[in-house]
Amino acid sequence: MRPTRTKSLQSHSLAGWLMSGPALALVTLFLIVPFLLAFWFSFTNQRLISPNPTQFVGTSNFEQLLGVGALVLEPERTEDGSLIVSETGELSYPRVREFTRNNPDYPQLEGMREWFGWSWGESKVLVLARDLVFMKALTNTLFFVAVVAPLQSGIALLLALMINQKLRGINVFRTVYFMPVVVSIVVVSLLWRFIYDGRSGLLNNLLQFLSFGQFQPIDWLGNPDTAMFAIIVMSIWQAVGFHMVIWLAGLQNIPLTLYEAADIEGATAWQKFRFVTWPGLRNTAVLILVVITMQAFALFAQIDVMTNGGPLDSTQTLVFQAVTRGYEQQNIAGGSAISVLLFLIVLAISLFQRYVTRER
Amino acid sequence: MAGLSLTQIRKTYGKVEVIKGVDLEIEHGEFVVFVGPSGCGKSTLLRMIAGLEDITGGELKIGDKVVNGVQPRDRGVAMVFQSYALYPHMSVYDNVGFGLRLKKTPKDERDAKIREAARILQMEHLLDRKPAQLSGGQRQRVAIGRAIVRQPEVFLFDEPLSNLDASLRMDMRMEISKLHRDLGATMIYVTHDQVEAMTLADKIVVLNGGVVQQVGSPLELYHRPANLFVAGFIGSPKMNFIDVTVEGGDNVSLRLASPVMATQTVPVSGSGVKAGDRLTLGVRPYDFRLMEDGAFSGTVTLVEQLGNETIVNLALSNGQHLIVALDGDTECSIGQTLKVGFLPEKAAVFDTAGVHLQR
Ligand SMILES: Nc1ncnc2c1ncn2[C@@H]1O[C@H](COP(=O)(O)OP(=O)(O)OP(=O)(O)O)[C@@H](O)[C@H]1O
Numbered sequence A: 001m002r003p004t005r006t007k008s009l010q011s012h013s014l015a016g017w018l019m020s021g022p023a024l025a026l027v028t029l030f031l032i033v034p035f036l037l038a039f040w041f042s043f044t045n046q047r048l049i050s051p052n053p054t055q056f057v058g059t060s061n062f063e064q065l066l067g068v069g070a071l072v073l074e075p076e077r078t079e080d081g082s083l084i085v086s087e088t089g090e091l092s093y094p095r096v097r098e099f100t101r102n103n104p105d106y107p108q109l110e111g112m113r114e115w116f117g118w119s120w121g122e123s124k125v126l127v128l129a130r131d132l133v134f135m136k137a138l139t140n141t142l143f144f145v146a147v148v149a150p151l152q153s154g155i156a157l158l159l160a161l162m163i164n165q166k167l168r169g170i171n172v173f174r175t176v177y178f179m180p181v182v183v184s185i186v187v188v189s190l191l192w193r194f195i196y197d198g199r200s201g202l203l204n205n206l207l208q209f210l211s212f213g214q215f216q217p218i219d220w221l222g223n224p225d226t227a228m229f230a231i232i233v234m235s236i237w238q239a240v241g242f243h244m245v246i247w248l249a250g251l252q253n254i255p256l257t258l259y260e261a262a263d264i265e266g267a268t269a270w271q272k273f274r275f276v277t278w279p280g281l282r283n284t285a286v287l288i289l290v291v292i293t294m295q296a297f298a299l300f301a302q303i304d305v306m307t308n309g310g311p312l313d314s315t316q317t318l319v320f321q322a323v324t325r326g327y328e329q330q331n332i333a334g335g336s337a338i339s340v341l342l343f344l345i346v347l348a349i350s351l352f353q354r355y356v357t358r359e360r
Numbered sequence B: 001m002a003g004l005s006l007t008q009i010r011k012t013y014g015k016v017e018v019i020k021g022v023d024l025e026i027e028h029g030e031f032v033v034f035v036g037p038s039g040c041g042k043s044t045l046l047r048m049i050a051g052l053e054d055i056t057g058g059e060l061k062i063g064d065k066v067v068n069g070v071q072p073r074d075r076g077v078a079m080v081f082q083s084y085a086l087y088p089h090m091s092v093y094d095n096v097g098f099g100l101r102l103k104k105t106p107k108d109e110r111d112a113k114i115r116e117a118a119r120i121l122q123m124e125h126l127l128d129r130k131p132a133q134l135s136g137g138q139r140q141r142v143a144i145g146r147a148i149v150r151q152p153e154v155f156l157f158d159e160p161l162s163n164l165d166a167s168l169r170m171d172m173r174m175e176i177s178k179l180h181r182d183l184g185a186t187m188i189y190v191t192h193d194q195v196e197a198m199t200l201a202d203k204i205v206v207l208n209g210g211v212v213q214q215v216g217s218p219l220e221l222y223h224r225p226a227n228l229f230v231a232g233f234i235g236s237p238k239m240n241f242i243d244v245t246v247e248g249g250d251n252v253s254l255r256l257a258s259p260v261m262a263t264q265t266v267p268v269s270g271s272g273v274k275a276g277d278r279l280t281l282g283v284r285p286y287d288f289r290l291m292e293d294g295a296f297s298g299t300v301t302l303v304e305q306l307g308n309e310t311i312v313n314l315a316l317s318n319g320q321h322l323i324v325a326l327d328g329d330t331e332c333s334i335g336q337t338l339k340v341g342f343l344p345e346k347a348a349v350f351d352t353a354g355v356h357l358q359r
């Protein structure tokens, strides 16, 4: 008998395109086009609404963002070369402004502001930046990633290990840890604003109760020293359940007999983790590291709801800056340039992580 | 020296009793095989010996130490799993040496032992590979190698060969048998392949439904099965069972009748049996002969000519089938009527409870 030929849907490529069409169109419209546009805008002076035509400005947006310079200040001396010492015993230095405002000898420092500096012998080294807020946002974001990536993945793994045990009622814990993930980040951020409140916040109350009233209330989000940490703690708490579930899936992929074999061979709990669990979680670890890094770089909603980048720019982040510039300051070009930089940073880090954790 | 002694060992999962009071003595250096149908509790019993399952009741001794509450690693046992359970990210060398490494054995001693095990199992050329780069048989070798480097007193095997093809299985069977002779350790081996059981075992333990049916040497089980279950389980093709009625008898023989069989006198003790009792007669396929005056007459429904023997399926008048093994050069064809008989002294008779009647 000859098999009868059926014209299946699969043999029509047109049907395939039609079916994926709506999704493709949406993805193109809202992801691919904006992505490409951002690249283009970052080389122009595009504004949100402007009567003037858009102009191509080359890399000046990036120069503006990334412009840094160094300045070594010599202490001021009198005519005869001796140091001028103030009444309090301090050396006096020329003012930075003299170098950065209309100084023809230092054209490269034009318009920069002091970022940070340190003393070096008698002289003083200063690092200047053209866009201080951007630099703040960049360093804050990097700091956030550097703290959150290891902590969040570590805690998530710990939770996954605990939750992977066969105990009665363990599902309750699984649900509890996963709950913050399904709640909108905006809602979570609002809740944590109450928790962190400077006067009657839950955290302050709790600490006062635990210290029998010794503890002085802190305005966690209003204090430049604590604001970023407050955001970090809350962010870890919110997403840890998600990564716990990914770890859990990885854990459950490891065959039980490997543990049984290890039991018989005489492995301790730690050795079983070291030689069976951890190698078995390799691919999961790579995935989690990359995902957490990307998510951490995208830090925005918490900032937007809880601090607006303040106080004193201590919680500025790249995405928050991109949005602020693009929409509040109507500087689409500047926002796009930040987005492009963020994209390049995340890409580079992900590639690096892939390289470090590659299969040998 | 490590024999094992199991006393009234029980295992329940929730309300379900899976092992129902097993008593068993295993001598040092013995090769014991657990056989039984799927789900009868072989693996469970083995895993209780290994310490991977809690013992619900009874006493387990290894050597002369009660080990009910002892950790697996302190029981002096090694186990080879059906799924091999090799660590995928470690080389063969590291897999084999894993236990020694955990015990902090000095490096050169460890190396010597690993290479010795590799030599015994002829896998020196595989030491640098990862498990994924090995065939099933080679993986099994590695798993066995991992067991032998630790020089345990007791080896436990849970269906180690069931993932291998027939010829490889035969090779590995011989290797395991040789290993047992060379090492002189106690080995407990779970299988549902009765050829493995018959060829490897010093002692076979037949389990069914969590109960030990019979313990004995392979030939003992074959020739003197304790009950219907063992008689049906051991031997391939299976023993034929015919329902018979007692016509009469004495202390040395019974006269048995059946609608499908000419009345036979079988030399078993008839004490405790009276005329009219319904018994079961068991005849192994290999005990049938073509005879003009044979007790059975049936129609051939299936012929399997294997060369060295011919397996014939005979349909009797009541629809029951007999499996008969005849000489390899027997000529017969489907639809033909055959008459077969058997030697009465080779037949087995089981009472209503399924217990084998004594000679
Ligand atoms: N964790 C468990 N919970 C409940 N019942 C179980 C559990 N493990 C095994 N059993 C039951 O115990 C019985 C014996 O299982 P076991 O694995 O020992 O069988 P086995 O003889 O090894 O079978 P096989 O030849 O198929 O491997 C089975 O009926 C099984 O359903």
Ligand SMILES: [Mg+2]
Binding pocket: B042, B043, B044
């Ligand atoms: Mg089993």
